[in-house]
Amino acid sequence: MTDTRRLTVQRTIDAPPAAVFDVLSNPHRHPELDGSGFVRSLDQGDRLQETGQVFRMNMAGDHMGGDYQTDNVVTGLDPNHLIAWQTAPAGQEPPGWEWLWELEAKGTDATTATLTYDWSKVSDPELLAKISFPLVPQSALEESLGALAAAVAR
Template identity: 50%
Template sequence: MTSNQTHVTVTRTIDAPAKDLFALLTLPARHPEFDGSGTVRSAEDTERIDKSGEKFVMNMHREAMGGDYRTHNFVTAYDENKMIGWQPAPEGEDGSAPEGPLGWEWLYTLTPQGADATEVELTYDWSRITDQKLLQKVGFPAIPQEDLEQSLNLLAAAVTKG
């Protein structure tokens, strides 16, 4: 685990091939299964992510955000069986889609450790946020390290379910 003022990274080796983990991570409908923060409720978009530049919408819940809300997630990293990442942006109060991400990113990096094990690194990075009001309002890191570690535990359980 590493942490500084702009990101938190946790790592775990999971007994599954990288391709199986990548298949799970690129399917938004499965994201609630491995969300250690408990904020992800369901996916509006259930199509598999297959390239950078795509967008998927998730239904979320967090009391600090006023309860239920939706995020539009912009895919920023895609390297098949190696890396997947996205930057979220909350939907407007009027239901309008955001024009682009606000600067924080979720990034999963997969490194094979033999045929049937993969080191998974999960990074929650808010280094691209330049809006000081947003930084103060959200209070980064909004998701603590323990929740990231739980996400990797849940990912390990979800990949064994198939």
């Protein structure tokens, strides 16, 4: 599903929500889940356990002139059901885009995972002129879901 300010993809993963959430809540695992190719490694942070928690990622991309870091502020967390964060250049306030993972049990051994990339709260005209949203295409989100399924299977 797409609209003009968010992309959403969905996939059924052959694992219970607790196993899927265990991978998503560990920022050390995020590089292996990233379909965009921007995420390199965790710089600092612990397992995601509460809203307001911040984790810093090492990133790379031409859109930022090479290597850079992001601070990610957890905006939603409901164990085994939901995890979300807003991303910002390191040391800055989030400008309004958010990553949202929603998990729904399908029986005892499967989970419908929904990934939404939402930039609807970005209002800075300079940022909107600089970044052509969506920076991450729908195909990269689909790759992230495939990577999540593979990571949970390990």
